[in-house]
Amino acid sequence: MKHTYIFMQKLILTFCLALAFVISSAQIKKDNHGFSKFDSSNKEEKNKALSNLYGNWYNPKTNSWEYGFFEDFAIINGDFFDYKSVSKEKNAIKIHLISQNNKEIVLTGTVQKDELFLKTGKNKSKLLRIDKFLKNDPTVDHRLFYDSEFKGVDTTTVTGYLRNSTSNAPVKISIHNWLKDENDNYFADVDSLGRFSVKIPMINTTQVYMLLTPTSFIRTVLEPGKKYSLFNDLDSKQLFFAGTDVRVQNELARYDDFIFDKLYKSMTADVARAKYNQEQALRGDDFLSYKMKELDSLKYINSLFLNNYTTLSDRTKYYIDKNTDFQIASKLMQKKFSLDRNKKEHFSELYMQTVTDNFYDKLKPTSLLQDNATFLRDYISYKKEMDSTSNKLIYYTDVIDYLIINKKINVTPEVVQYSHLISDRESNKKNKLLIEDLLKKDSTIRHQYNLIDKQYQDLIAQRSSLCLRVINPLQYFSANLSPELRDIFHTENILKFLKSEPVPLDEQTISEITEPINNSYFVGEIKASNNSLLKLSKSSMQYEDNLRRTEHLKSSKDADKLLAEILTPHKGKVVYIDFWGTWCSPCVAEMEYVPALKKALEGKDVVFIYFANRTPKDAWKNFIKRKDLEGKNVIHYNLDEEQQRSIETRLGINAFPSYLLLNKNGEFVNMKAPRPSEKERLTKEIDKLLLE
Numbered sequence: 001m002k003h004t005y006i007f008m009q010k011l012i013l014t015f016c017l018a019l020a021f022v023i024s025s026a027q028i029k030k031d032n033h034g035f036s037k038f039d040s041s042n043k044e045e046k047n048k049a050l051s052n053l054y055g056n057w058y059n060p061k062t063n064s065w066e067y068g069f070f071e072d073f074a075i076i077n078g079d080f081f082d083y084k085s086v087s088k089e090k091n092a093i094k095i096h097l098i099s100q101n102n103k104e105i106v107l108t109g110t111v112q113k114d115e116l117f118l119k120t121g122k123n124k125s126k127l128l129r130i131d132k133f134l135k136n137d138p139t140v141d142h143r144l145f146y147d148s149e150f151k152g153v154d155t156t157t158v159t160g161y162l163r164n165s166t167s168n169a170p171v172k173i174s175i176h177n178w179l180k181d182e183n184d185n186y187f188a189d190v191d192s193l194g195r196f197s198v199k200i201p202m203i204n205t206t207q208v209y210m211l212l213t214p215t216s217f218i219r220t221v222l223e224p225g226k227k228y229s230l231f232n233d234l235d236s237k238q239l240f241f242a243g244t245d246v247r248v249q250n251e252l253a254r255y256d257d258f259i260f261d262k263l264y265k266s267m268t269a270d271v272a273r274a275k276y277n278q279e280q281a282l283r284g285d286d287f288l289s290y291k292m293k294e295l296d297s298l299k300y301i302n303s304l305f306l307n308n309y310t311t312l313s314d315r316t317k318y319y320i321d322k323n324t325d326f327q328i329a330s331k332l333m334q335k336k337f338s339l340d341r342n343k344k345e346h347f348s349e350l351y352m353q354t355v356t357d358n359f360y361d362k363l364k365p366t367s368l369l370q371d372n373a374t375f376l377r378d379y380i381s382y383k384k385e386m387d388s389t390s391n392k393l394i395y396y397t398d399v400i401d402y403l404i405i406n407k408k409i410n411v412t413p414e415v416v417q418y419s420h421l422i423s424d425r426e427s428n429k430k431n432k433l434l435i436e437d438l439l440k441k442d443s444t445i446r447h448q449y450n451l452i453d454k455q456y457q458d459l460i461a462q463r464s465s466l467c468l469r470v471i472n473p474l475q476y477f478s479a480n481l482s483p484e485l486r487d488i489f490h491t492e493n494i495l496k497f498l499k500s501e502p503v504p505l506d507e508q509t510i511s512e513i514t515e516p517i518n519n520s521y522f523v524g525e526i527k528a529s530n531n532s533l534l535k536l537s538k539s540s541m542q543y544e545d546n547l548r549r550t551e552h553l554k555s556s557k558d559a560d561k562l563l564a565e566i567l568t569p570h571k572g573k574v575v576y577i578d579f580w581g582t583w584c585s586p587c588v589a590e591m592e593y594v595p596a597l598k599k600a601l602e603g604k605d606v607v608f609i610y611f612a613n614r615t616p617k618d619a620w621k622n623f624i625k626r627k628d629l630e631g632k633n634v635i636h637y638n639l640d641e642e643q644q645r646s647i648e649t650r651l652g653i654n655a656f657p658s659y660l661l662l663n664k665n666g667e668f669v670n671m672k673a674p675r676p677s678e679k680e681r682l683t684k685e686i687d688k689l690l691l692e
Contacts, residue, residue, distance in 0.1 A: 049088035057127035063137040078229025078242035141313035147365035154224035159197040164235040167213040174209040204367040251316040295328045326371035329359035333378035390476040397423040458616035491522040502622040504533040559650035573605040575662040581613040587657040593676035
């Protein structure tokens with residue numbers, strides 16, 4: 001359902017952008033150079049002498065955007081300059097500029113129609129006015145995209161000027177984080193003149209999405225360590241880049257405009273919805289055939305663009321081809337979420353062979369396209385699910401034996417021997433006799449062994465989860481993936497584990513799980529994450545008394561008695577209950593909204609009660625610390641498993657997360673209360689209960 005929702009969002013956004021484009025295009029007022037006129041109806045022009053210079057100018061020798069002159073400032077090679085003085089005599093103009101770091105430049109020049117003859121110091125240049133995009137560079141460029149091989153982070157800087165923007169929303173730049181399998185978002189405030197600047201940590205060359213205003217976005221490719229500057233006129237749709245080696249970015253600006261015109265400009269909401277419904281209805285090989293025909297159609301449209309612009313760089317041609325491929329590839333593998341697992345439904349051999357032959361392991365660098373991240377995640381997880389050898393059972397006895405062998409559990413030599421024997425299933429018959437002899441000598445051994453579960457419950461749970469989510473998948477990765485992909489996905493699994501079960505691992509375990517990783521940067525990220533948890537576990541809590549396990553009620557399995565004990569002290573207040581667990585991704589996602597919710601209800605007679613399901617104590621405490629889930633009116637329970645189950649059964653809790661509301665009389669009034677992310681609806685409902 002999550003993936004269906006995201007797809008619909010993309011279709012709706014595309015239609016909205018198309019509509020905005022049509023409307024804005026119809027309202028554009030341009031001067032005779034095609035440059036959107038500056039609205040000076042309520043503003044006196046500061047530099048009338050510059051009026052015939054307004055716009056952007058490029059050097060035809062280098063095919064680069066070098067100068068932009070506007071009402072309040074100038075842009076030179078992507079940097080902003082203020083006007084110190086401007087003078088004009090006949091056709092000649094003299095401009096004295098100063099940058100934010102006090103660098104001064106004096107320009108002299110003349111304008112003849114769309115040609116600008118400019119002199120700075122001893123350098124002279126002839127510049128031409130830019131139309132909607134920069135001219136295509138006619139030189140041959142066979143270079144490949146830079147591949148850092150994920151060796152470390154470098155900082156990329158993006159500055160820009162958004163002309164004719166009516167929004168004061170910050171610019172958002174979204175980039176896929178390959179080690180966390182999520183998008184990192186970086187924000188830049190836009191000043192009153194439409195300018196912004198943002199620094200982005202990047203690990204490799206990758207596609208980025210820039211949301212410039214709530215209704216205007218662009219996509220491009222950025223490389224680590226470079227500086228990029230862009231100009232975007234929200235009226236005329238002029239778009240171009242300045243910086244070191246920005247040929248690809250300028251060629252992609254023209255390409256996306258071409259694709260938008262061919263595919264989306266005339267698309268209505270009904271057409272988008274019909275396309276979505278058609279794709280949803282198709283299954284199996286019918287869906288495969290439909291998407292591969294769509295791929296052919298898209299490649300035909302690409303060929304029209306390539307025929308129009310024959311001097312594109314090899315990098316741009318590569319991007320166009322692969323971006324088209326992985327739009328389709330990601331959709332093909334997303335279809336796995338429509339398979340009926342109860343009926344053991346799976347893709348046909350033809351389906352998977354087609355996907356493998358056409359798309360798998362076809363992209364360099366791996367990080368170039370965000371759709372490749374989606375495709376690889378779904379492709380590898382599906383192949384792993386279908387591989388019977390990769391789905392090994394996690395035996396409880398094996399976990400305990402590992403912990404005993406590595407001296408994480410201390411027991412007598414007799415219990416050590418007993419543990420080894422019952423975990424060795426290959427010598428089952430022989431071991432059975434040895435176990436019987438051992439128990440004859442000491443009948444308490446089995447009892448001592450059974451006590452391990454209660455004494456080391458959290459440690460056993462952590463190791464079991466580590467085997468299931470990290471150690472066992474590594475065996476599949478090592479046998480079926482390239483060394484690069486193995487390192488990426490193994491590191492991703494470790495970091496996800498540390499995030500969802502926030503208990504630091506000991507040095508021996510860290511060494512064990514990082515030993516197969518060749519990439520030293522990845523190892524460093526894992527250790528840094530683990531050290532952060534170690535520091536977190538040692539930190540104190542302001543309201544530690546509000547973390548409760550009802551030890552005094554351990555013998556009670558009566559749900560009503562337990563609930564009365566928990567809820568009675570809060571009569572006279574509205575109670576908001578959350579059933580959750582650190583293992584539950586939607587639960588964790590909702591926790592991001594809790595601090596804002598608590599702030600909105602601050603000072604009111606509201607109590608937040610959290611029941612953690614199947615969550616080890618240390619992970620529970622660290623998660624509460626990390627997510628800022630403490631508070632004077634916030635109570636956390638981590639009950640005995642049987643007690644937790646009895647309460648969930650009594651209240652009909654069968655999904656996580658679940659939210660409930662009680663009025664001031666202690667009565668349940670909403671068993672499906674709004675989530676924390678629905679803050680406005682939830683606070684209104686709570687305020688209504690407070691007035692009763």
